[in-house]
Amino acid sequence: MGGAAVALLAAARRRPTTPLVYFLTRAPRAGLHEAAASAAQEKGRRRRSSSSRLLGPDIPDTWDPPPRTAARPPSPGSAGVDYESTTTIIDGKSVAEDIRFQIAEEVRQMKNAVGHVPGLAVVLVGDRRDSQSYVRYKIKGCEEVGIKSLLAELPGNCTEDEVVDSVSRFNEDPSVHGILVQLPLPLHMDEERILSAISLEKDVDGFHPMNVGNLALRSRKPLFVPCAAKACLELLLQSGIELMGKHVTVIGRSKVVGLPTSLLLQRHHATVSIIHAFTTNPEEITHQSDIVISAAGVANLVRGSWLKKGAVVIDVGTNPIEDPTSDYGYRLTGDVCFEEAVRVASAITPVPGGVGPVTIAMLLANTLDSAKLAYGLATEPHEL
Numbered sequence: 001m002g003g004a005a006v007a008l009l010a011a012a013r014r015r016p017t018t019p020l021v022y023f024l025t026r027a028p029r030a031g032l033h034e035a036a037a038s039a040a041q042e043k044g045r046r047r048r049s050s051s052s053r054l055l056g057p058d059i060p061d062t063w064d065p066p067p068r069t070a071a072r073p074p075s076p077g078s079a080g081v082d083y084e085s086t087t088t089i090i091d092g093k094s095v096a097e098d099i100r101f102q103i104a105e106e107v108r109q110m111k112n113a114v115g116h117v118p119g120l121a122v123v124l125v126g127d128r129r130d131s132q133s134y135v136r137y138k139i140k141g142c143e144e145v146g147i148k149s150l151l152a153e154l155p156g157n158c159t160e161d162e163v164v165d166s167v168s169r170f171n172e173d174p175s176v177h178g179i180l181v182q183l184p185l186p187l188h189m190d191e192e193r194i195l196s197a198i199s200l201e202k203d204v205d206g207f208h209p210m211n212v213g214n215l216a217l218r219s220r221k222p223l224f225v226p227c228a229a230k231a232c233l234e235l236l237l238q239s240g241i242e243l244m245g246k247h248v249t250v251i252g253r254s255k256v257v258g259l260p261t262s263l264l265l266q267r268h269h270a271t272v273s274i275i276h277a278f279t280t281n282p283e284e285i286t287h288q289s290d291i292v293i294s295a296a297g298v299a300n301l302v303r304g305s306w307l308k309k310g311a312v313v314i315d316v317g318t319n320p321i322e323d324p325t326s327d328y329g330y331r332l333t334g335d336v337c338f339e340e341a342v343r344v345a346s347a348i349t350p351v352p353g354g355v356g357p358v359t360i361a362m363l364l365a366n367t368l369d370s371a372k373l374a375y376g377l378a379t380e381p382h383e384l
């Protein structure tokens, strides 16, 4: 230890009754210290503000609703939608069924080989009706393929620590290979902290910052890719749609869909444009695109006039809109005005029955992959 440090320690020992916190809070107030402290504070302020300029201000994407003149299309299955016979309606339900069939077979093989099945744990906070439905679909999906499911339900007014504790218990449970926290969380919670608490090896939603970062770096492989992004790619690839060199526009940049989908598309060598709530000319950008993937969460945002003739349209939006003729008083519609788009597109996914069911199937696939890694039945996650 240097002489100066020894002298400081000796001085501190001579004044043992003064708490350290006193020096930390009071010392800079006097004379030169004050000037130094305010200079340091100013430097810190400048550093913070210049870094927030560099990374951009944190403003949420709040979309303007589309004009009231937007057509309110009937659902795709209903009578009266007259589309070109050449337009392919991409059937997500049947794609999902095929994937589930394959997963069920692999789960059976796993049980025979190691005596265990994959386990998925779901954490649901609060009583949002839509989240409850999605969690139900996930649990039903597990039942269909033989995956064990566990559900932790917490009230909307619980603490962030309680959610983290619940995640930690599942992290420790060897029968659980996948953990997901249903989003959105109540506003008072730090989503980032909760998602980061999920063990990387069990992050079957792929929202852990490490998995997102590894998806962004082409030289690295994430353990898991978010399910909706995988679903979009699966639907495009199974429909025989080439991605390399194609101009794909992704509408929305959320962690759940837009961001991972745009990253995944780049890994498939597409040229990707991203539209968000601050984009001034969205229709010009989509009009130049070979493929449009919409995940804005705005009913009927994408009109037929936004699309190039022959474009492929993947609609990830599931937006409830009022419908007095429905038993529930509402029905689900996508971001895309289906009855207009179907006349322009060469292929399109419907809502419901498009991306949604494949998203659930991808969650089951990620959970199976995780269990295979845990039991040494695979050395790498499934190729993208």
Ligand SMILES: Nc1nc2c(c(=O)[nH]1)N[C@@H](CN(C=O)c1ccc(C(=O)N[C@@H](CCC(=O)O)C(=O)O)cc1)CN2
Binding pocket: 133, 134, 135, 137, 180, 181, 182, 183, 184, 205, 227, 228, 256, 318, 332, 351, 352, 353, 354, 355, 356, 357, 359, 360
């Ligand atoms: N932790 C997560 N939270 C959320 C995710 C996610 O991937 N992980 N995605 C969405 C919601 N979601 C899954 O959680 C989801 C949404 C919609 C569907 C779906 O199958 N939709 C059906 C129609 C549904 C209906 O009729 O009620 C369809 O499109 O055909 C599945 C999953 C946000 N949160």
